[in-house]
Amino acid sequence: MNMHEIAQGIHWVGAVDWDVRDFHGYSTLEGTSYNAFLIIDEKITLVDTVKHTHQHDMMHRIRRLIDPAKIDYIVVNHAEFDHSGSLAAAMEIIKPEKLICSAMGKKSLMDHFHHTDWPYEVVKTGDEISLGERTLSFIETRMLHWPDSMFTFCKEDGILFTSDAFGQHLATSERFDDQVDLGRVMTQAAKYYANILYLYSPLVKKLLAQIQQMDLDIKMVAPDHGVIWRSHIDKIIASYESWSSHESEQRALVIYETMWRSTEAMAKAVASGIESCGVPVDLINLKVNHHSDIMTRVLTARALVLGSSTLNNGLLPYMAGFLSYMRGLKPQNKIGAAFGSYGWSGESVKMLNEAMSEMKLDIIDEGIRVKFVPTHDDLAGCVELGKRIGAAVLADNPTTS
Missing domain, CATH: 3.40.50.360 (Flavodoxin domain)
Structure with a gap:
């Protein structure tokens, strides 16, 4: 497995932004990453894209693996420009059969890019799409943190692609939580929650309960910023439970x-x-x-x-x-x-x-x-x-x- 293959046939093709220090008023002193993932199957699928400033990084990584024109599907979990800024350029090169998104995602993409002719495939919670050996299922996560947000779950590999949820603004050459000091990762995860998701805590609680009821066999949690969770999934889930419940420490x-x-x-x-x-x-x-x-x-x-x-x-x-x-x-x-x-x-x-x-x-x-x-x-x-x-x-x- 090469350093960017997170599971057999599933590759990280995102970009690391070492220089960004401000993210719409949020200080990012440790930079960030824009994570995108390429699933090699009968239907080759790109899950999310990157900020437009780093579109060449993403396309370079894809080209090292395949001809981008061979990609069949693009999944958009969230339409904000740090995840979709390179989508228009990617659509021109890839020309996918399907652009998979939520109903609100379609509206958001049309408002951002004004393309009514893109091959939108609208999905909702519980819908599934077969890629061949793999199946993707979808979970709508409205207002976490935009109305269009959703998760994508790759059943066979147990990978939950979570867009902004469980993310961290953290630039690293390492891709996994067990490759970076955990304290550093958790500090950035807490900062991300406090500044992006805090006001949506009631929805976070409901989502965590929903995922638990779905009894998914989750082996990795892959957000669109920062490292991928594989060794400390229980810890980040427990932290989200605590933060969304407004638990506090005896500190002033x-x-x-x-x-x-x-x-x-x-x-x-x-x-x-x-x-x-x-x-x-x-x-x-x-x-x-x-x-x-x-x-x-x-x-x-x-x-x-x-x-x-x-x-x-x-x-x-x-x-x-x-x-x-x-x-x-x-x-x-x-x-x-x-x-x-x-x-x-x-x-x-x-x-x-x-x-x-x-x-x-x-x-x-x-x-x-x-x-x-x-x-x-x-x-x-x-x-x-x-x-x-x-x-x-x-x-x-x-x-x-």
């Missing part, structure tokens, strides 16, 4: 933005109070931490303590932006509190509490406001706030993972 995050360091001093005092209770705490300055990395920590933290100075009767800009981003991802099962300094109007703490209430966080304290520079007594009050937060984390953590 103190997330803040400061102007003249008064709010920073308060943040440090709050963190000190939390730590004194024996609760681990992360002190996170929004100016030097990317919002997508912060969301990775939010995923499993029990307490979110937010701090901002007041600026122009509102919040500082990094905090305002982070709240907008976090609100869209809908974290749950968390407690919250707020603090901040001000000069004359002092709306920030109220606005932080309102934002957390809108997200249905359990606000355990009205918070602390300090005018201009905190005194020793003010900081002592911040320590006490931290202690109340720490006590709440220890007393009320019903879903500890």
